[in-house]
Amino acid sequence: MPTFRARRTATSLGTAALAAMLLLTACSSGSSGGSADAADGKVTLTVDLFGTFGFKETGLYDEYSKTHPNVTIKQSDTQDEGQYWQALQTKLAGGGGLADIQGLEVGRVASVMQKQADKFVDLKTVGAGAVNDGLVPWKAAAVKSADGKVLAAGTDIGPEAICYRTDLFKAAGLPTDRTELAAKWSSWEGYLALGKEYVAKAQPGNVWTDSAAGMFTAEVGQQKVRYADESGKPVYDSNPAVKSAWADSAKLVADGLSAKLPQWTPEWNKAFTTGKFATLSCPAWMIGYIKGQAGDAFAGKWDIAAGPGKTGNWGGSYLAIPKTSKHQKEAAELISWLTAKEQQVKLFTKQGSFPSSTAAQGEIKALQDPYFNNAPIGQIFSESAGAMPAQVLGTEDGVIGKAFTDALGEVERTGTAPDAAWQHAMDNIKKASGN
Template sequence: MPTARAARRATLRLGAVALAGALLAACGSGSTGTSADKDGKVTITVDLFGTFGYKEAGLYDEYEKLHPGVTIKQSSTENEADYWKALQTRLAGGGGLADVQGIEVGRIASVTQQQADKFEDLGPLGAKDLQDDFSAAKWAAATTADGRTLGLGTDVGPEAICYRTDLFQQAGLPTDRAELAQKWATWDGYLELGRQYKAKAGAKSAWLDSVGSLYSVIVGQEKERYYDASGKLVYDDNAAVKAAWDLSVKAAQDGLSAKLAQWTPAWNQAFSSGSFATIGCPAWMLGYIKGQAGDAGKGKWDIAPLPGGAAGNWGGSYLAVPKGSAHAKEAFALVKWLTAAEQQAKLFKKQGSFPSNIGAIESVKDVTDPYFSDAPIGRIFGAAAEASPVQVLGVHDGDVNQQITNALGEVERKGTDSATAWSHARKGVENAVG
């Protein structure tokens, strides 16, 4: 094992994951977590995926002002699948881990059931006093069978549809969010409106970004998707999964998709280029859209409730402290502060990440977002969060979803028929689950 000083100097990078800043390696059990850097100051490293929004909302700067001597360095990977793969490599090797690691909700069962020994129990650090701040379901998902708390919830992912009002106007479609909610009260209605859009917009712009994105939103409306309550893998026999698959295939066959794989550079660029008019929009997507479309997109986007007659949830993450952090105590203090009601409320107002902290939910109910045409995001996502199902999460939820959306990508980009693509999805799941 390298010395602590040498480890602090080492800058590690694995795979193709791009760093936003230096990721400082550390070794040790992390059970005390009170060591400081050689100058008496503490650098807390944070490794995330997507756009959590802490830096964009100024929360790191605020925390550093409140805690002189603390510096926060964040690295981030756009694609969660790439992030998770790299994290597994680091957990297996014991090096290169950040003091704080983000965990997507589709991976949390894997952490609590298979990797609990690799993360700090946050209870003794102070989390045991925070349980009442979160919903029972959010808390339970990050708790092991023997009561260890391995993460604190950052947000939840209530869903809506984000759409480009300027593109709708050009295609002669209504732009009023209430009228649209009526027209796409069902998913069939949503696709029918898409066919009308395609007839007017032609090849210039597609109705939606990708059918993988569409599928993820639809299946997010279901309580039971890939596993049942006993932990049995049931995706292949689940009628709800099959219905979501069939509707997504239909959208591809009707030519409604821009055929853009999510988290790719082409997908990112399309937010500002007008390559698609609608996207399934969990609350956290608002911050991502702002980051990709930039100032030029302000006022061109709006938000309407989800089709399908039911609310849904896609995403929602946790912050965890891996064993091996040289600053476990300080890392937990940061996690506690970032997930507190006041900070979650600020993050929603700035980035759209809907709070998982109960105390923040009431305070954001009247929030509107000028970027999204003053949409009442507090009411839209608040209603969706209240009606969303408490989803059954399995050890390989994220892997199953990824294999299915990969197969849907074959349908829209290669013209693979539905049955063949589904067989590829099944094979991919078999390989991923083992």
């Protein structure tokens, strides 16, 4: 989530003749799809994503290819969503280099819907208008325009919990029972208090959690209104909930509970195996990331408990088709299949991506995860999702969230006073968004 303003229009072409030529080219790659441009009927679909969606890792592409032998799927991905978003903005502005399918993070969809809707295919025109039927209502509503266009297909949502290392808790003399822990950290105040108890007993160099940014993002993710109100008015600088999350995160640093690790960096990834932190604010999709970074050697050493407030949403994604795609119908068929109930169940079972499909949610409530000490992940994340507010999504949510977490990084790693870092966040938000 970069701290810069997304460009709203494509680069000027300079001449009417060139503009007309490009218009004809764009029309030729419209909703008719691209199977006709492959003489042998074979189609290669490109998919560009961020993080770990799990489609490749859980074998869904291979499964799809068995029933669609004419389709080859090539995925590219960028681990850091901020870097991915910046690259996507460059491609959308220039009109080239886009994949047939692009991932969109939930914090970006309001910006896409209001500023870049003309860059993406209305799924109703390619036979996928019902792709979001059966999703939790707010997930579907976020990508449906006022005039009825459906511009993306919903994948997962991010109900929250806390993941923790049972072996490190035992070594520090703390309880490991997930029910007892959920009661102790039923509030963020309780979470911080238990963290102070932990660091007083833990081995030197081992602290409570990875970063202030992680805690801040989880805490603001519990709010219906975060950075903009229902009218679209920015409230990031006055919302008491945001200020409370900031104060709690600053206290985390002041009390020596943060490992001061920027998320998604090599140092952060390495810490999953070094024992540098004992807890992690943990949306459902994080459990697949933990497995990938910690590996089989740490199976049984991680567990999951309900987090403070027992709710919240962090992340969740969509799949959209740029209008530049030459294979729009084939891409629509693929995203319809990838986001169907059956595949959402498989993704949660194997990867931890919590379904946005209500039918899929009904099928996974009893699921346990052996890697996490047979934690009842279906129950924990279903209860979190059930209490989750329908969040108001602002056009600059990604920019604002990144500015706050960057500023907390200053507090952690350069010793900047929290008040000064807050002002830096305000300044950066205004520069990036104009709000």
